[in-house]
Amino acid sequence: MKILVLGPGAREHAIVTALLSEDSPHDVVCAPGNAGIAAAGVATPALDYVDPTAVEAFVREHGFDLVVIGPEAPLVAGVADPLRLAGVPVFGPSQAAAALEGSKAFAKRIMAEVGVPTGGAKRVTTTAEAEGVLDEFGAPYVVKADGLAAGKGVLVTNDRAAALDHVATWAPHGEVLIEESLDGQEVSLFFFADGHDVVPLSPAQDYKRIFDGDEGPNTGGMGAYSPLPWLPGGVDAFVREVTETVALPTVRQLEAEGTPFVGLLYCGLIVTAQGIKVIEFNARFGDPETQVVLPRMVSPLSEYLLAAATGQLGSKPAPEFSDDVAVVVVLASEGYPGDVVAGREVTGISATGELTGPIEGVHLVHAATRREAAAAGDEGAWVATGGRVLGVVARANNFGDARARAYQGIDQLRLEGGQHRTDIAARVV
Ligand code: AMP
Ligand code: GLY
Secondary structure, eight states: OOEEEEESSHHHHHHHHHHHHHHSSEEEEEOOOOOHHTTTTTTTTOOOOOOHHHHHHHHHHHHOOOEEEEEEHHHHHTHHHHHHTTOOOOEEEOOTTTHHHHHHHHHHHHHHHHHHOOEEEEHHHHHHHHHHHHHHOOOEEEEEEESSTTTTTTEESOOHHHHHHHHHHHHHSSOEEEEEESSSSEEEEEEEEESOEEEOOOOOOEEEEEEEEEEEEOOOHHHHHHHHSSSOOOHHHHHHHIIIIIIIHHHHHHHTTTTOEEEEEEEEEEEEETEEEEEESSSOOOOOOOHHGGGBSSSSSSHHHHHHHTTGGGOOOOOBBOOOEEEEEEOOOOTSSSSSOOEEEEEBBBTTSSSSOOOOEEEEEEEEEOOOOOOOOOOOEEEEEEEEEEEEEEEEHHHHHHHHHHHHHHHOOOETTTTOOOOOGGOOO
């Protein structure tokens, strides 16, 4: 198949890597992609991937059998809609259905319609209104901007004044939600969805905070592992329950409302003492969870993406996953998730974008790198260009080995001021 993957990050690198590892060869283009994807030999044409008109023109010009939209910004901007209208198979929801991620209030309404288990939430528009709601829910306070906020919209704090400040910051930009605080282990579980049916992938756990021990501010995700051996009742029972109580009712409700969800339904869950509850939905693959879920997927990814895009998931069995486990550790720049110091050299990466010293079962995914032009006698340095820079992905038949390999990889990479967590997957070893 000729496949276009849209997006610039590590998630797209993971998707491209999975497509290229299939037995049947595909012609994969990743726009705009990144330097790591290019170093792997994939075409990475420049494209304003968030602009529906630009993407439609690009797809019309080049012709693709399947378009896979990676990040949330193009989905919420409506990039899927003109493509679908033109009859192109698209993996990624319409602008209307992407509101499941783009508006937390919309997601809460859908969940309420069909009784999907989630924490209580109230909308507020002023700090005066917020005072009463904060006291009603009590500490820790959970305050969320309604729309996309590049990971900065959610604050969980015991500091009531900080919670009110967060309301004051985001209220001018739209609604703010104050939520009941939920306590328990977090789980990310992805589903392929074709508008009517859903097919689950394998669960993963993300590490959201910047520092070890889940301290410090929220980030996009500093590491992940899959599967989750500690799930109550085991992985299969957990996946079945989430399918029946969360994913399927949500997708059927969106279908009934005339906004079918076609793409990846990301269920952000928390396993509380009162059972499984939804923290949030996303309308796309998680980053960095995808980096540990897709390498474990034995069935061909492209078949599921195409089946979802063409309404054929009902005829597909659940994909097969390897018994191997996977761990990813993210290397981030100094300052992340605040003001990032970018532009520093990263050493330990080869011309093909992999570790200079190969480790069995380990590969790199690039999130924000660039390669300087090679000069005589010089291969061209790798430079960090953003917050999350690289992920070291390791596979093994047990978590002890996978974790050890991932950290061996991290030890080979040198980035001045670079940050990584040292406790990724420690709880499963
Ligand atoms: P979100 O962007 O909605 O995933 O929120 C980011 C992170 O904030 C989540 O991964 C949780 O760690 C935390 N969080 C969000 N909502 C809640 C909640 N209701 N109770 C406790 N923690 C939460
Ligand atoms: N890792 C969290 C997310 O992708 O939203």
